[in-house]
Amino acid sequence: MSQTVDRALSILPLLAEGPADLGQVATRLDVHKSTALRLLRTLHDHGLVYRQSDQRYRLGARLFALAQEAAEHLDVREIAHPHLVALNEACGHTVHLAIHEDNEVLYIDKVESRYPVRMYSRIGKPVAITVAAVAKLLLADLSEPERRAIAERLDYPRYTPRSTPNAEAYLKELATVREQGWATDLGGHEESINCVGAPIRGTDGRSIAALSVSAPNVVVTAEELLTLLPLVRRTAEAITREYAGTTTPPAA
Amino acid sequence: MSQTVDRALSILPLLAEGPADLGQVATRLDVHKSTALRLLRTLHDHGLVYRQSDQRYRLGARLFALAQEAAEHLDVREIAHPHLVALNEACGHTVHLAIHEDNEVLYIDKVESRYPVRMYSRIGKPVAITVAAVAKLLLADLSEPERRAIAERLDYPRYTPRSTPNAEAYLKELATVREQGWATDLGGHEESINCVGAPIRGTDGRSIAALSVSAPNVVVTAEELLTLLPLVRRTAEAITREYAGTTTPPAA
DNA sequence: GCACCCGTTGCGTTCTGTGCAACACTCATT
DNA sequence: AATGAGTGTTGCACAGAACGCAACGGGTGC
CATH class of the missing domain: 3.30.450.40 (GAF domain)
Structure with missing residues (x-):
């Protein structure tokens, strides 16, 4: 329904498979690197994605917090x-x-x-x-x-x-x-x-x-x-x- | 960085506090109802948000799956x-x-x-x-x-x-x-x-x-x-x- | 029956996200 | 050292996508 959000959220299951770098994410989403970068940054700002020391991205620990809170309900x-x-x-x-x-x-x-x-x-x-x-x-x-x-x-x-x-x-x-x-x-x-x-x-x-x-x-x-x-x-x-x-x- | 995604992701911690209806989400985000609806729908499509029987939204069980996979890594x-x-x-x-x-x-x-x-x-x-x-x-x-x-x-x-x-x-x-x-x-x-x-x-x-x-x-x-x-x-x-x-x- | 509240839809406008191209940087290779 | 290929990053002009509006529909309660 909303293209931008749709793309951003598609990154999450992708990273669930394992850490990936910017290029890989861009390829998998079939978008330009700069677009992928912007999406990843936004996800990062919200803690859903974490950038590890080798610069690759993986799912962030904030997901735990959310899942845990969801579970409490x-x-x-x-x-x-x-x-x-x-x-x-x-x-x-x-x-x-x-x-x-x-x-x-x-x-x-x-x-x-x-x-x-x-x-x-x-x-x-x-x-x-x-x-x-x-x-x-x-x-x-x-x-x-x-x-x-x-x-x-x-x-x-x-x-x-x-x-x-x-x-x-x-x-x-x-x-x-x-x-x-x-x-x-x-x-x-x-x-x-x-x-x-x-x-x-x-x-x-x-x-x-x-x-x-x-x-x-x-x-x-x-x-x-x-x-x-x-x-x-x-x-x-x-x-x-x-x-x-x-x-x-x-x-x- | 990306307004749309930013708004969409802001919904998640909001719903973590407890279920909310469309109006409440729109108010908290300070956007029009139709905008909130579109964002919620996109989140819903990805399973991050679930619509319970009283039409209110809460966090979806897919978050478990993601968090669990994140944990495995x-x-x-x-x-x-x-x-x-x-x-x-x-x-x-x-x-x-x-x-x-x-x-x-x-x-x-x-x-x-x-x-x-x-x-x-x-x-x-x-x-x-x-x-x-x-x-x-x-x-x-x-x-x-x-x-x-x-x-x-x-x-x-x-x-x-x-x-x-x-x-x-x-x-x-x-x-x-x-x-x-x-x-x-x-x-x-x-x-x-x-x-x-x-x-x-x-x-x-x-x-x-x-x-x-x-x-x-x-x-x-x-x-x-x-x-x-x-x-x-x-x-x-x-x-x-x-x-x-x-x-x-x-x-x- | 009416009024009210909520979610939903279609649409015109405009702002936002997009892809490009150029840049900066690291790392291997020559 | 210098070159080149591979990254990630930035600024920008354009186009298209997201926005808010206004109107609709379907409940619920008065």
């Missing part, structure tokens, strides 16, 4: 965290917390597995929306037309033979998840990794977040993982209750 | 973290890790105290540069003219009667810190809180980060806290050594 996260830790202590596996935002589902918290074999994921990273248990949980509670609109807009990458193949299958899966109140991902994203998840609901009963437990086949089989379902659901419900307690009804 | 943090945890387990108090960037000193990691009485701080937050132990450690290793330039540019807020009063006192303090290789903050920021810290050095011997242990008077006296100094220094040195081991000399 995501109060679900604060409330959920101790529960996630408890769940991890009980089962030992990786625990994720995710929210739905702008047609993306993002992990906003994570407690690492105690086992040496870990799955790769990253807080803030968009999840594979067509297969992840948390994604299904969050989308399942949307209205029927919304679900349909999203389902049809998505791509359905075949991460594995078990990945959701198309919109039709996805909508059916969402209906199932909505019905049963929990979801799984059995090798749909990575062949050897299974997940089981449950929704955290707002005061209006719709899911505002979702948590999941993930473990590789080599540690526990899918059947064994499913025995954790009651625990996972109880944890989600505990968070839901606590969230309801602290939530003041909409002010205005 | 701050390799000091990765290396230091387990040491900080170990230090916390040994002494029980709050442990901070900070770096110096653009005339600010920022916390980039933190391990919470095990005691119920905690001090307030936040990762990403700029620290009180004139009094904090970590700030003194990081500035002490700059060249003499740099130190002088910074010292004279700073304000010297009197947080407490023990706060550093002026540039002269600060420069003297920096000299002491440089000499002895460790630093304290004894009630200089908050009356009842004491800190003791030590520097983490790069391969060139200059401090690239600093860690500190903080505890309130009610838990341990300043004298007791100082008995931790050898442990704090050993921890910092261990991180320094590990950092030196993993650091590949500048490529080009």
